[in-house]
Amino acid sequence: MEQERVMEKLAILADAAKYDVSCSSGQSTRKNKNKGLGDTGGGICHAFTEDGRCVSLLKILLTNHCIFDCAYCVSRKSNDIKRAAFTVQEVVDLTIGFYRRNYIEGLFLSSGIFDNADYTMERLVRIVKKLRLEENFNGYIHLKAIPGASEELLKEAGLYADRLSVNVEMPTEQSLKLLAPDKNHKDVIKPMQYLKNEIIGYQEEKKSNYKTPLFAPAGQSTQMVIGATKENDLEILGMANYFYEQMKMRRVYYSGYVPISYDNRLPAIGTPVPMIRENRLYQADWLIRYYGFNVNEIVGFDQPNLDLDIDPKLGWALRNLHQFPVDINSADLELIQRIPGIGFLSAKKIVAARRFKKLQPEDLKKLGIAYSRSKFFLAFSSPFYMQKDLTPIQIKSQILNLQNSKYKNNFSNQLALF
Amino acid sequence: MIQLLYDGSYEGWLTAVFEIYEYKLKDVVFAKEEISNTLLFSEIQLVITDNAKANRVLNGLEQRLSHHGFNNLYFAFLSEMGQIEEILFRFVEYVFSSPMNIEGDLSRNEVLNVKKAAHLTGKESHRMKAFVRFKLTKDNLYYAIIEPDCDVLPLIEQHFKNRYADQRWLIYDAKRKYGIYYDLENVSTVEMQFESNPSSRSLAEINDENEEFFENLWRNYFKSVNIESRKNTKLHIKHMPKRYWKNLTEKIPNLNKR
Numbered sequence: 001m002e003q004e005r006v007m008e009k010l011a012i013l014a015d016a017a018k019y020d021v022s023c024s025s026g027q028s029t030r031k032n033k034n035k036g037l038g039d040t041g042g043g044i045c046h047a048f049t050e051d052g053r054c055v056s057l058l059k060i061l062l063t064n065h066c067i068f069d070c071a072y073c074v075s076r077k078s079n080d081i082k083r084a085a086f087t088v089q090e091v092v093d094l095t096i097g098f099y100r101r102n103y104i105e106g107l108f109l110s111s112g113i114f115d116n117a118d119y120t121m122e123r124l125v126r127i128v129k130k131l132r133l134e135e136n137f138n139g140y141i142h143l144k145a146i147p148g149a150s151e152e153l154l155k156e157a158g159l160y161a162d163r164l165s166v167n168v169e170m171p172t173e174q175s176l177k178l179l180a181p182d183k184n185h186k187d188v189i190k191p192m193q194y195l196k197n198e199i200i201g202y203q204e205e206k207k208s209n210y211k212t213p214l215f216a217p218a219g220q221s222t223q224m225v226i227g228a229t230k231e232n233d234l235e236i237l238g239m240a241n242y243f244y245e246q247m248k249m250r251r252v253y254y255s256g257y258v259p260i261s262y263d264n265r266l267p268a269i270g271t272p273v274p275m276i277r278e279n280r281l282y283q284a285d286w287l288i289r290y291y292g293f294n295v296n297e298i299v300g301f302d303q304p305n306l307d308l309d310i311d312p313k314l315g316w317a318l319r320n321l322h323q324f325p326v327d328i329n330s331a332d333l334e335l336i337q338r339i340p341g342i343g344f345l346s347a348k349k350i351v352a353a354r355r356f357k358k359l360q361p362e363d364l365k366k367l368g369i370a371y372s373r374s375k376f377f378l379a380f381s382s383p384f385y386m387q388k389d390l391t392p393i394q395i396k397s398q399i400l401n402l403q404n405s406k407y408k409n410n411f412s413n414q415l416a417l418f
Numbered sequence: 419m420i421q422l423l424y425d426g427s428y429e430g431w432l433t434a435v436f437e438i439y440e441y442k443l444k445d446v447v448f449a450k451e452e453i454s455n456t457l458l459f460s461e462i463q464l465v466i467t468d469n470a471k472a473n474r475v476l477n478g479l480e481q482r483l484s485h486h487g488f489n490n491l492y493f494a495f496l497s498e499m500g501q502i503e504e505i506l507f508r509f510v511e512y513v514f515s516s517p518m519n520i521e522g523d524l525s526r527n528e529v530l531n532v533k534k535a536a537h538l539t540g541k542e543s544h545r546m547k548a549f550v551r552f553k554l555t556k557d558n559l560y561y562a563i564i565e566p567d568c569d570v571l572p573l574i575e576q577h578f579k580n581r582y583a584d585q586r587w588l589i590y591d592a593k594r595k596y597g598i599y600y601d602l603e604n605v606s607t608v609e610m611q612f613e614s615n616p617s618s619r620s621l622a623e624i625n626d627e628n629e630e631f632f633e634n635l636w637r638n639y640f641k642s643v644n645i646e647s648r649k650n651t652k653l654h655i656k657h658m659p660k661r662y663w664k665n666l667t668e669k670i671p672n673l674n675k676r
Contacts, residue, residue, distance in 0.1 A: 038582075
């Protein structure tokens with residue numbers, strides 16, 4: 001009987017939590033202590049759902065009761081759905097039971113706001129505290145920081161959790177006002193700011209005293225819903241850039257809006273999830289974080305949205321043909337990374353291999369580089385590979401022709417006529 | 419052609435490499451002892467594993483390679499890729515014949531093939547850290563069965579020891595018929611025979627009374643976090659190839675469901 005109830009709660013509260021897309025479980029430094037249970041490391045995806053997303057953490061809400069009525073949220077007050085709430089002990093038992101069976105890397109705990117922010121946050125903290133202190137659990141914990149919760153509670157959360165996150169949800173204040181009248185950006189930015197300072201403080205203190213207790217060692221992250229409102233990619237990436245630079249965020253997640261409501265302020269049910277756009281945003285995000293691109297190189301006022309049919313790196317290259325061709329036998333690593341079809345691992349391989357011989361097109365193919373894609377941007381000195389002067393449009397269409405994109409169907413409107 | 423028969427261990431293979439240099443053997447192929455497909459018209463030489471010889475080869479390699487490159491060799495060996503012994507030997511020959519560290523010379527097949535094999539094992543060992551699904555028995559043992567593409571148990575042992583320091587566990591490789599067992603102090607290698615298709619009744623006798631409940635909770639969770647309107651079967655199968663499903667609780671339908 002009891003088991004059936006827990007089973008039902010899990011279905012409800014996992015379903016309600018799944019629109020929070022963060023699943024990362026790496027980047028923490030927590031180690032197993034006193035022969036307890038668990039540790040953290042590089043992050044492991046233990047399973048993948050049928051939509052292809054990684055399952056790394058037990059991602060649940062403590063409860064889906066909520067006093068707020070945010071239009072984009074499935075748990076909004078006015079939504080007629082089944083409500084449930086876990087007890088503190090149930091969350092602890094589920095986490096430990098799953099972890100011991102190697103199903104998960106840890107817990108991602110969020111919650112609807114019941115009563116008030118402090119009351120909710122206090123419950124979340126009680127759970128992580130119990131896991132850490134009573135169960136000696138050293139696995140990964142991602143905890144939501146509830147906007148409006150007191151700084152004392154946020155501080156306590158940071159002492160036990162590996163990562164904290166406050167979701168900004170809407171990229172601009174206007175959209176937030178439109179869809180979540182109870183919220184404003186200030187309430188969201190304030191706890192982020194507090195956490196940022198605490199995390200920096202912890203990192204400083206740790207330099208002089210290695211015994212300093214951990215404080216959110218995996219940093220903080222946030223999430224923006226994409227496609228529910230009319231923001232362009234310039235606004236979205238600009239906001240993301242602000243979080244990376246000003247808030248020292250580890251990650252910004254983009255969640256393509258899944259229509260869940262008949263509210264006429266939002267895309268209707270049945271509207272496809274903007275998965276391609278979401279993918280392009282992640283690609284752009286990667287270029288900014290790992291490839292040394294500046295956000296202004298990827299989007300700008302004259303180019304406010306990312307191309308959907310080609311990736312942002314190819315888009316940048318086509319707008320900047322004057323920077324090509326690049327000679328991979330002599331160019332710097334940073335420049336090689338910018339060539340479409342060559343990722344940073346491939347770039348490293350090229351730089352290692354060219355110390356032994358001048359690399360030729362055959363060598364690149366052997367190294368697993370997408371040569372058919374990169375060839376438009378490469379120069380080989382010997383034998384000199386004469387590239388006819390192609391326009392950006394010609395290059396684009398040649399590349400599109402040779403790739404069998406998973407998104408092809410979305411772009412072949414003309415073909416559909418026949 | 420000389421066929422070198424060794425015991426299948428890394429040390430055995432290293433001993434064989436030593437003997438190739440010691441006896442100046444030419445035109446060799448390697449074979450594991452249990453494999454009986456003796457090549458026609460070939461001379462057979464039995465290699466007896468000798469740690470002193472193996473260590474001399476290892477020391478030579480360690481001096482000429484980076485830490486990473488040195489470890490890659492062992493990873494590549496565990497890949498069990500076809501003709502891996504010959505692939506590795508050609509790499510070793512190249513290492514010993516060059517005055518400088520050659521592991522970056524990736525346009526040479528000798529180097530690239532070893533890197534590829536090592537990558538395969540690395541990927542498989544990461545996968546097994548993810549895909550082990552422990553079941554709890556009545557006497558408090560967490561056990562799991564895996565069937566990895568490469569021989570990864572030696573590589574994942576430390577990970578599980580660090581993580582599950584306070585529970586007894588056993589991970590059994592059903593393909594290679596051996597397992598690793600942690601007794602709360604040390605990890606040891608165990609050889610045993612597992613029933614390949616235990617009936618649900620015999621499982622009920624072995625397993626803890628809550629085991630089935632937790633398996634069902636996990637299946638239920640796995641189903642609940644899926645977003646139907648984002649269905650992407652191709653990606654799902656790319657990340658969780660079908661050959662692993664029979665040991666993944668969430669991909670095995672619950673047959674006892676009421």
